[in-house]
Amino acid sequence: MYKDASIAEVAQAMQRSAIAFKSFSQLSRAARANLMRSIAKEIEALGEELIQTTMRETHLPEARLKGERARTLFQLNSYADACEKGDWLEARITTAIPDRVPPRPDIRKMLVPMGPVVVFGSSNFPYAYSTAGGDTASALAAGCTVVVKAHPAHPETSELVAGAILKALHSLGLPEDIFIHLHGASHAVGEALVKNEHAKAVGFTGSYSGGMALFNWANQRKEPIPVFAEMGSVNPVFLFNEKLSTDTDGIAKMYADSITLGVGQFCTNPGIIVGLEGGALQSFVQSLGEKMAGIQVGSMLHTGITEAYQQKSAAALAQPEIQNISNTAAPQPILAAVSAKAFLSNPMLHQEVFGPFSLVVSCSDIVEMQAVADALEGQLTCTVMATEAEIRSHAELLQTIQGKCGRIIFNGVPTGVEVCHAMQHGGPFPSSTDARYGSVGPDAIKRFARPLAFQNFPDALLPDELKEANPLQVNRTTE
Amino acid sequence: MYKDASIAEVAQAMQRSAIAFKSFSQLSRAARANLMRSIAKEIEALGEELIQTTMRETHLPEARLKGERARTLFQLNSYADACEKGDWLEARITTAIPDRVPPRPDIRKMLVPMGPVVVFGSSNFPYAYSTAGGDTASALAAGCTVVVKAHPAHPETSELVAGAILKALHSLGLPEDIFIHLHGASHAVGEALVKNEHAKAVGFTGSYSGGMALFNWANQRKEPIPVFAEMGSVNPVFLFNEKLSTDTDGIAKMYADSITLGVGQFCTNPGIIVGLEGGALQSFVQSLGEKMAGIQVGSMLHTGITEAYQQKSAAALAQPEIQNISNTAAPQPILAAVSAKAFLSNPMLHQEVFGPFSLVVSCSDIVEMQAVADALEGQLTCTVMATEAEIRSHAELLQTIQGKCGRIIFNGVPTGVEVCHAMQHGGPFPSSTDARYGSVGPDAIKRFARPLAFQNFPDALLPDELKEANPLQVNRTTE
Numbered sequence: 001m002y003k004d005a006s007i008a009e010v011a012q013a014m015q016r017s018a019i020a021f022k023s024f025s026q027l028s029r030a031a032r033a034n035l036m037r038s039i040a041k042e043i044e045a046l047g048e049e050l051i052q053t054t055m056r057e058t059h060l061p062e063a064r065l066k067g068e069r070a071r072t073l074f075q076l077n078s079y080a081d082a083c084e085k086g087d088w089l090e091a092r093i094t095t096a097i098p099d100r101v102p103p104r105p106d107i108r109k110m111l112v113p114m115g116p117v118v119v120f121g122s123s124n125f126p127y128a129y130s131t132a133g134g135d136t137a138s139a140l141a142a143g144c145t146v147v148v149k150a151h152p153a154h155p156e157t158s159e160l161v162a163g164a165i166l167k168a169l170h171s172l173g174l175p176e177d178i179f180i181h182l183h184g185a186s187h188a189v190g191e192a193l194v195k196n197e198h199a200k201a202v203g204f205t206g207s208y209s210g211g212m213a214l215f216n217w218a219n220q221r222k223e224p225i226p227v228f229a230e231m232g233s234v235n236p237v238f239l240f241n242e243k244l245s246t247d248t249d250g251i252a253k254m255y256a257d258s259i260t261l262g263v264g265q266f267c268t269n270p271g272i273i274v275g276l277e278g279g280a281l282q283s284f285v286q287s288l289g290e291k292m293a294g295i296q297v298g299s300m301l302h303t304g305i306t307e308a309y310q311q312k313s314a315a316a317l318a319q320p321e322i323q324n325i326s327n328t329a330a331p332q333p334i335l336a337a338v339s340a341k342a343f344l345s346n347p348m349l350h351q352e353v354f355g356p357f358s359l360v361v362s363c364s365d366i367v368e369m370q371a372v373a374d375a376l377e378g379q380l381t382c383t384v385m386a387t388e389a390e391i392r393s394h395a396e397l398l399q400t401i402q403g404k405c406g407r408i409i410f411n412g413v414p415t416g417v418e419v420c421h422a423m424q425h426g427g428p429f430p431s432s433t434d435a436r437y438g439s440v441g442p443d444a445i446k447r448f449a450r451p452l453a454f455q456n457f458p459d460a461l462l463p464d465e466l467k468e469a470n471p472l473q474v475n476r477t478t479e
Numbered sequence: 480m481y482k483d484a485s486i487a488e489v490a491q492a493m494q495r496s497a498i499a500f501k502s503f504s505q506l507s508r509a510a511r512a513n514l515m516r517s518i519a520k521e522i523e524a525l526g527e528e529l530i531q532t533t534m535r536e537t538h539l540p541e542a543r544l545k546g547e548r549a550r551t552l553f554q555l556n557s558y559a560d561a562c563e564k565g566d567w568l569e570a571r572i573t574t575a576i577p578d579r580v581p582p583r584p585d586i587r588k589m590l591v592p593m594g595p596v597v598v599f600g601s602s603n604f605p606y607a608y609s610t611a612g613g614d615t616a617s618a619l620a621a622g623c624t625v626v627v628k629a630h631p632a633h634p635e636t637s638e639l640v641a642g643a644i645l646k647a648l649h650s651l652g653l654p655e656d657i658f659i660h661l662h663g664a665s666h667a668v669g670e671a672l673v674k675n676e677h678a679k680a681v682g683f684t685g686s687y688s689g690g691m692a693l694f695n696w697a698n699q700r701k702e703p704i705p706v707f708a709e710m711g712s713v714n715p716v717f718l719f720n721e722k723l724s725t726d727t728d729g730i731a732k733m734y735a736d737s738i739t740l741g742v743g744q745f746c747t748n749p750g751i752i753v754g755l756e757g758g759a760l761q762s763f764v765q766s767l768g769e770k771m772a773g774i775q776v777g778s779m780l781h782t783g784i785t786e787a788y789q790q791k792s793a794a795a796l797a798q799p800e801i802q803n804i805s806n807t808a809a810p811q812p813i814l815a816a817v818s819a820k821a822f823l824s825n826p827m828l829h830q831e832v833f834g835p836f837s838l839v840v841s842c843s844d845i846v847e848m849q850a851v852a853d854a855l856e857g858q859l860t861c862t863v864m865a866t867e868a869e870i871r872s873h874a875e876l877l878q879t880i881q882g883k884c885g886r887i888i889f890n891g892v893p894t895g896v897e898v899c900h901a902m903q904h905g906g907p908f909p910s911s912t913d914a915r916y917g918s919v920g921p922d923a924i925k926r927f928a929r930p931l932a933f934q935n936f937p938d939a940l941l942p943d944e945l946k947e948a949n950p951l952q953v954n955r956t957t958e
Contacts, residue, residue: 022878087956090922094901105891107901112881114914219698223857223908226915378702388937398940399501402591407932410940412584421958422573422586424932429702435593435929436705443571443930450914451922453886453903458867461877461889477566479900 002155002183010192013180017116017145018198020177025113025143027174028464029472033080035172036140039132040076042164042171043069050160054126057154059299064262065127072127075419076137082421082442083141090451091465091476105456108466111449113143115200118193120214121151121158122205123301124265130154131161131181134439135203135228142448144200145178149193152185153302187213194218194227201448204229205267205439207354208430215433228447230439233379233431234271234352235414238369238401240386241280243411248283251385255358256291258413260333263297264356265305268381268414271352274340274361274372285337285360289325292333297356299331306331309355316353319346330355337361340368344375370397378428378435379405381414404428406438481634481662489671492659496595496624497677499656504592504622506653507943508951512559514651515619518611519555521643521650522548529639533605536633538778543741544606551606554898555616561900561921562620569930570944570955584935587945590928592622594679597672599693600630600637601684602780603744609633610640610660613918614682614707621927623679624657628672631664632781666692673697673706680927683708684746684918686833687909694912707926709918712858712910713750713831714893717848717880719865720759722890727762730864734837735770737892739812742776743835744784747860747893750831753819753840753851764816764839768804771812776835778810785810788834795832798825809834816840819847823854849876857907857914858884860893883907885917 005013024032043050051065060068082088089110097104117139121130128134131148139146150158162181169176184190194202194217202218202225204211211229218227237255244251258270275281300306310330317324317334321342326335333356340363343349349359363369382405384391384398391398391410402408406427417425417440425440426432432439437447459467465474484492503511522529530544537544561567568589576583596618600609607613610627618625629637641660648655663669673681673696681697681704683690690708697706716734723730737749754760779785789809796803796813800821805814812835819842822828828838842848861884863870863877870877870889881887885906896904896919904919905911911918916926938946944953 026878092901092922094897094899102895104897104899107886107897107899109901109903115882215703216698219695224694224912225908226913388940391940399505402931403594406930407586407934408936409934410936412935416581418573418583418586420573420583420586421956422571422588422932424588424930426930428929429704433703434705436925438930443569446915450907451885451903451905451917452881453901455886455888456891457887457889461867461870477900 002159004184004186005182005189007188007192010182010189011196013147013182014116014193014196014198016177017147017180020175021116021145023175024145024178027143029083029086032140032143033084035168035174036076036080036083036137038168038172039165040073042168043132043161044073046160046164050157053160054154054157057157058126058301060126060301061298068125068127071419072133075128075134076132078419079137079141079442079445082445086465086472086474088442088445089465089474091474093466093476093478095478107453107455108457108462109451109453110463110465111446112452114448114450115144116198117144117146117448118199118202119146119148120190120204120206121148123151123153123305125205126154126157127161129205131158132165134444138444139203139448141445144448147180147182147193149182149184149189152183155183190214191217195221197223199225201225202227203439207231211433227433228437228439229433230267230426231430231432232267232352232354233381233427234350235268235379235381235383236272236274236376237270237383237385239273239275239281239284240390241276241278242390243386244280244284248280249287252284252287252291254413255288256295258415259292259358260295260297260356261415263300264333265301265354266415268417270358270383270414272359272361274363274369276366276369277362277364281362285325289335292335293326293328295333297331297333300355305354309353312353313355313357316349316359319349325360335360340364340372344371350375350377366394366397370400373397373400373404376404378431380425380427380431381405381407381409383409383412383414385411406431406435481638483663483665484661484668486667486671489661489668490675492626492661493595493672493675493677495656496626496659499654500595500624502654503624503657506622508562508565511619511622512563514647514653515555515559515562515616517647517651518644519552521647522611522640523552525639525643529636532639533633533636536636537605537780539605539780540777547604547606550898551612554607554613555611557898558616558620558921558924561924565944565951565953567921567924568944568953570953572945572955572957574957586932586934587936587941588930588932589942589944590925591931593927593929594623595677596623596625596927597678597681598625598627599669599683599685600627602630602632602784604684605633605636606640608684610637611644613923617923618682618927620924623927626659626661626672628661628663628669631662634662669693670696674700676702679704681706682918686710690912706912707916707918708912709746709905710909710911711746711831711833712860712906713829714747714858714860714862715751715753715855716749716862716864718752718754718760718763719869720755720757721869722865723759723763727759728766731763731766731770733892734767735774737894738771738837739774739776739835740894742779743812744780744833745894747896749837749862749893751838751840753842753848755845755848756841756843760841764804768814771814772805772807774812776810776812779834784833788832791832792834792836795828795838798828804839814839819843819851823850829854829856845873845876849879852876852879852883855883857910859904859906859910860884860886860888862888862891862893864890885910885914
């Protein structure tokens, strides 16, 4: 068991982080990238001990954890590459025009790090969105120091990873306060972190209530700070019948796998499936229900999540006009169905049931499907299962769906978030608190940086990235 | 006199704007740019009537208004160019790798418009940050519809400009609800606009109290939305004695002009001048005080601003240990002085006195100057007047100053905000509510856009910007 940090310890940690920021923010991007790659190596070197510890703490199977570890190392290494390349700096140069009246000054702008970043470990990604996960990697790449609050569901995993980061810092002779690791099962620790004057931004992946608590604390500060909370969503899937008819069972299999992947504990889990009444939808739903009922899922991450899944799925199934298609109950996967009419009149059904649960909403026609799309809140993803002809004939619906999400998928599943530069993982509220940013892919670095313009600076005093000779060969635009 | 919009009229306006957004957001960037250029032409065609009306409403002199009109047209035209070029779209392509296990999907991302934007006209820029000012131009370029609340200090000017926009929309056969113009002297109109469910972002230039009211309303919504409030700052100037000695009178003249420019009614007005005790500073302060006392300023924008200048400058001059160097009183320009010690112990002196007022803070040594820099809040700009040798020997101070502002100027004045792509006009809180964005230059467009990723989309269904053949020749990065 690990003791919660005291309020005084939180204050000390933030102060140390602010002091370390002064030197860390001056390190070259190459040195930052080097640190990130060293962290990846040290995590890898933890080997079996890390995997076994996390299996014990999270009930996640070995294969999944090995995959997630690989993803985490890839994040550290690929964001390190992006950090070093520097495209995210948005370097812009406006050259002087001395003979204009009035003269145009020389102005050069680039992104600079914001300051200490507070990262909250998530429960469902013990590696990829926890101690050395995507938020930490983004913040370090941006040049920010990091204070992590470990998720209380996997404190030993978090300690091991924090130890690996410390080892990397030591081996490179860097100040250990660049990364500070705290425990805090109590909300008081999170509140003290977010409200501390030295904190300049917050990264979080988790529940709506958790994310909104951080968001509200951050906005109650004398100096409000940005909170990047990725709070999940129901990731609606829109089905069209011609497409369904081409491969009913294949699509059902694909969705049964997606809904139950990781015991449904992904923020991109397809929780709502919107279809058009008819034989094709009926066959699909029957097939999907059978497949889901036949899938043996493992244990959920911790008892809190299991209990919430039981309560929320039971509450959903108790709503008027709901059918239990799979004829199962939590903790097993559940497929339920409801008419669009009942769905539209019951906002409770629009909420996420975190776990291997999906609700089919059947619409009598495209007008009703449009009404369902209009009624949806902001989402991380939306998916369209359609032939090209089907989607072409519903341009308004496609436009509505695009307006509701951060990523739109054509004939696929929302689970499986590729770590790449074109990824957007984040979407309109309430799926995240800031739709202008995402938490996956190297653009996530930009969450922790802000533009700074230098006017009429002597070349020697400019950051290397903005010097006339461009010694670091950064991609920049000049006018 | 113009009547305030009723709460029902606000709701109707936002609803109409949301409907217009559906079609406007689908227009090509070329068509949007065309609209912006037409608006510029129609404003120009208002000719003398516009200038005379604004002179009457704002007391600003003809030359200044003609300059500001030119700047406003330049903003519309240059953001139109940027809109059309599309670099701000941040188009990214991750190509598919079908034979990887699991296969890598094709993902393509670009920025898309967020929805209706509410723009609050400012009092100090009746053209450049009002009805068709930088916020409106940025929002239109992003593909957002705009609802403007006219500033009550220049309603006729605002009506004329709104008429020009309407004329441009008519001449191009575009729906007039793309731009909606309302009046509202009462705060209730602003509150209803910001809290309306259809509003997706807010642009504002004005006071701290005004900006924070909008910011808090926006965060109290069920769906919080971003507020880009540029709330001004004291724009500290750091003086070094060797530099001062080289041209005491010249620098004093430059600063007397900057402090009194536009009767001190610029958000980049240098309100605090931090120097090191000694003969060079003494001579400079004396010269600056004399020059300021000799400058005849015009009337301020409206009686509310004049009264606030009188009250705030009198309150500052009534603080312990303050000297009135210029020996003047509001509404004349005022130069005051105080020791760093007194300044550091009196946060009231850190606040902006909006008008031609500046406070010299004299430090006994560089340690005290560093303490002053540490104590400052976030600023739009900071300026350093120094020889290269002087600034090189104070690296820590330079780093602190960079951490406090959005733009740092070397041997110049902060007034005069160039409209160019390397400009950053915005800074750490409280100078603005979101240091990650600025309100001048084409990067301001990005405030009103968010990333949307398309996964495995058929080429024909992608936006033209992301199609494989790149028919619009957008600058994009591919991996």
